[in-house]
Amino acid sequence: YxxxxxxxxxxxxxxxxxxxxxxxxxxPSKFIAHATFYSEGKSSAPDLSALSGGMGGIGALMALAGGGGGSQTAFFVDLLKSQAFYDSLAASVIPVSPDGKRMTIKAYVIKRADNDTIRRWKARKALKKMILVETEPAGLVVLSVEAKSPIAAAAIANRAVDIIDDLNLRFRRDQAAARRKFTEAFLADVESRLSVSENQLEEFLLSNRSLMSLRTAAQNPVLQSREERLRSEVTRLRATKQQLESTIETARLTEFNDAPVVTRIDRAPPPEKRSGxxxxxxxxxxxxxxxxxxxxxxxxxxxxxxxx
The missing domain is CATH 1.20.58 (Methane Monooxygenase Hydroxylase; Chain G, domain 1)
Incomplete structure (x- = not known):
């Protein structure tokens, strides 16, 4: 046939x-740009952790209020999947061509939409397909972006790392503010109890002044034991008060610390060869x-x- x-x-x-x-x-040609960053996985509340060891149940509550350490790499990967990240990225303005033309990312990836809400939703879905996140054993995070323009691919990748740093900085400040407010409330309670304990010790010493000579105190173990308990409580509350004041100052420093959290290893250059x-x-x-x-x-x- x-x-x-x-x-x-x-x-x-x-x-x-x-x-x-x-x-x-x-x-259309596709280009992939790669950006690499790193962040040390340190605990964000060392002072509260130290305090929690000596305060029993109250200390455990403070540790929960301050948050734990955990893996920073896993936190960044989860943050890269959040709606806040995609919406912030979609609203960013980037260069999209060699002649310097600029536009929002959502307008670049979604050409037509009935309204801004639908455009933002479509841009979020499109960006999820365009962005790939990989982690290395050493804790490095590699962020890859595929786009039709090499300029846009590199700009989106670099802007994504900037947003991750901004969101993490905001998270750190909010956490420090919450920790400070909780610690200030607890400090007020400690100061109140310290004032009561100091008054009790002072009243005890005044009321038993004539009996509190060294010879008499040694012959009266009840008075001696009572005085030791009162002094021990005052000493403990004063030490706790100093630790809480130090924790509050640390939290205030964290609130106003604008140092970058993300360490850039590689900025994304415009790819020279197309990937597809x-x-x-x-x-x-x-x-x-x-x-x-x-x-x-x-x-x-x-x-x-x-x-x-």
Whole structure:
């Protein structure tokens, strides 16, 4: 059948191949930019952790209020999946072409939308597909962005790292503010109890002044034990008060600390080579697919001919 209809088969093969090649050539080029950053996984509340060891249940509550250490790398990866991150990134203005043209990322990835809410939702979905996050054993986070423009891909990747730093800084400040407020409330309670204990000790010493000589105190273990308990309570509350005041000062420093949390290892340069699409594979695949369809069409045609 193919021999008899070879010109038709050749035309069909050429048409299918030309269609595949045209599709491969018309597909927009894709570029991938990579940015790498690192952050040390340190606990954000060392003072509260130290205090919690000597305060029992109250100390445990303070440790919970301050938050624990945990893996910073895992925190950044989760932050890169948050809606706050995608919305902040979508609203950012970046260069998208070599001539310096600038526009918001959501306008770049979503050309048309009925309103800004729909555009923001579509941009969030598009960015989730464009961004890939990988972690290295050493704690490095590699952020890859695929876009149609090498300038836009690099700009989106670098802006994403900036937003991660901003969001983490905001989180750290909010956490420090909450820790400071909690500690200030607890300090007020400690100061109140300290005042009561100091008054009790002073009243005890005044009321038993005539009996509190060294000889008398040694002969009266009840008075001596009472005085030791009162002095011990005052000493303990004074030490706790000093620790809480130190914790509050540390929390205030953290609130106003604007030092970058993220350490950039590599800024994303505009990629020099495109990452896709694989035009040669698409063209070869279209030729192979056309030939396969042509073969099966001839085979089915040959099966029907004896019946006719």
């Amino acid at each position: 193919l021999r008899r209809r070879r010109w038709l088969a050749i035309q069909f093969l050429l048409a299918g191949s030309a269609l595949g090649i045209a599709i491969a050539l018309l597909l 699409p694989p035009r040669l594979l698409i063209a070869l695949g279209s030729v192979l697919l056309t030939a396969t369809l042509l073969f099966w069409a001839a085979f089915l045609r040959a099966l029907r001919r004896p019946e006719q």
